[in-house]
Amino acid sequence: MWGPQTRESNFALNFFWAWWWPLILIGFPFVGRLWCAVCPFMIYGEVAQFVSLKLWPRQLKGWPREWAERWGGWILYGGFGLILLWEELWSLENSAYLSGWLLIIITAGAVVCSVLFERRFWCRYLCPIGGMNGLFAKLSMIELRAQQGICSATCNTYHCYKGGPAEGEGQATMGCPVYSHPAQLTDNRDCVLCMTCLKACPHKSVALNLRPPGIELWTDHQTRSYEVALLLLLLGAVFLHRLSPLTTWVLGNDAWLKSFGGHAIAATIALFLPGAIALLVDRLRKQFQGTGPQRNFLELAYGYLPLVLFASLAHFLLLGLSEAGHILPVFQTTLGLPAVASSLTAHPAVISFLQGTALVFGALLSVMLTQKIGRQSWLKLAPQHGVTVGFTFLLWQLIV
Ligand code: SF4
Numbered sequence: 001m002w003g004p005q006t007r008e009s010n011f012a013l014n015f016f017w018a019w020w021w022p023l024i025l026i027g028f029p030f031v032g033r034l035w036c037a038v039c040p041f042m043i044y045g046e047v048a049q050f051v052s053l054k055l056w057p058r059q060l061k062g063w064p065r066e067w068a069e070r071w072g073g074w075i076l077y078g079g080f081g082l083i084l085l086w087e088e089l090w091s092l093e094n095s096a097y098l099s100g101w102l103l104i105i106i107t108a109g110a111v112v113c114s115v116l117f118e119r120r121f122w123c124r125y126l127c128p129i130g131g132m133n134g135l136f137a138k139l140s141m142i143e144l145r146a147q148q149g150i151c152s153a154t155c156n157t158y159h160c161y162k163g164g165p166a167e168g169e170g171q172a173t174m175g176c177p178v179y180s181h182p183a184q185l186t187d188n189r190d191c192v193l194c195m196t197c198l199k200a201c202p203h204k205s206v207a208l209n210l211r212p213p214g215i216e217l218w219t220d221h222q223t224r225s226y227e228v229a230l231l232l233l234l235l236g237a238v239f240l241h242r243l244s245p246l247t248t249w250v251l252g253n254d255a256w257l258k259s260f261g262g263h264a265i266a267a268t269i270a271l272f273l274p275g276a277i278a279l280l281v282d283r284l285r286k287q288f289q290g291t292g293p294q295r296n297f298l299e300l301a302y303g304y305l306p307l308v309l310f311a312s313l314a315h316f317l318l319l320g321l322s323e324a325g326h327i328l329p330v331f332q333t334t335l336g337l338p339a340v341a342s343s344l345t346a347h348p349a350v351i352s353f354l355q356g357t358a359l360v361f362g363a364l365l366s367v368m369l370t371q372k373i374g375r376q377s378w379l380k381l382a383p384q385h386g387v388t389v390g391f392t393f394l395l396w397q398l399i400v
């Protein structure tokens with residue numbers, strides 16, 4: 001925060017924007033929400049909880065579950081929307097102290113919630129990054145689950161969930177930090193892959209399984225309106241990240257972005273319009289439904305998830321492949337040393353090729369996933385496929 005402020009001269013900015021973002025997006029299909037198992041924000045939260053209980057022994061508050069289930073996702077959505085606008089309007093990716101404040105605010109949320117409530121309330125309901133992680137973790141090819149047969153036949157302690165002392169092969173733990181029971185998990189969003197239950201279980205019931213990526217989305221998935229809103233917000237975020245070319249494409253120039261007011265209006269439109277278009281086209285889709293089982297917007301909107309993931313990746317690939325390899329000289333510059341270390345940059349044609357591949361791959365997966373979720377003819381789902389193709393075409397113009 002007190003070092004050089006721009007990305008070319010501050011290695012922390014380089015690390016956050018050019019390394020962390022591309023890597024975490026690439027990681028979701030492979031390891032899901034694994035970041036949440038090693039996340040430094042929550043390490044501060046857990047340390048604060050531990051220290052505060054030592055200094056001031058007390059019973060931490062239970063979770064206001066009903067309230068959190070109802071409103072937590074919307075608070076998270078609002079927080080993420082504000083962060084995206086803040087990022088665009090104040091150019092956070094090129095401002096060290098503002099990026100620092102963003103991380104401090106997220107850490108402060110983790111610390112305050114951990115000092116007030118038991119376990120990791122922030123991670124389960126309120127963390128904006130956690131909301132995104134939970135959403136994309138649905139596309140993961142791994143899942144942590146316990147075998148219900150073993151649990152119901154052999155267990156009466158439920159140490160995985162409640163916590164408790166060591167028992168048989170199980171170790172002493174505090175129980176699942178997000179109050180999930182591994183035998184009742186049906187959605188990767190509810191598991192931060194901390195492996196506490198795996199350590200605690202005395203009956204070897206918990207396992208990390210390979211699975212078809214995204215399987216919960218077309219099996220027993222529970223839809224949530226705030227989750228779909230977040231998904232569409234993340235779709236809008238890709239357009240927001242390309243606001244200047246988008247404005248030029250629509251208006252012929254980006255003069256609008258020179259004033260703060262014009263910039264704020266354009267940013268808000270870019271962020272929310274894609275979601276509004278998806279919603280409006282869904283009204284059109286209803287005309288194609290005819291007889292037979294109907295699908296609602298909330299169910300089908302999850303079909304956009306691969307496109308959102310891979311379009312976000314296409315955006316961050318530019319930063320990753322052109323700037324991540326500069327981290328050593330940038331590190332030297334941050335320390336005030338001459339930047340003599342070597343650096344690596346991908347050829348622009350390679351970056352464009354990979355961005356294009358990511359977009360097309362994301363679109364294909366979205367069409368396939370929509371078919372899987374919808375279980376209807378191609379014609380009935382044609383409007384949503386049309387939106388997927390249209391967004392992909394537009395993103396191609398803006399990104400590749
Ligand atoms: S939910 Fe947020 S604070 Fe919690 S582990 Fe994940 S990223 Fe970190």
Ligand code: SF4
Nearest residue numbers: 146151155159160201
């Ligand atoms: S996962 Fe292990 S500790 Fe948890 S209920 Fe099943 S058998 Fe018991």
Ligand code: SF4
Nearest residue numbers: 176191192194195197
């Ligand atoms: S304890 Fe088990 S179910 Fe709970 S978050 Fe950790 S890995 Fe997931």
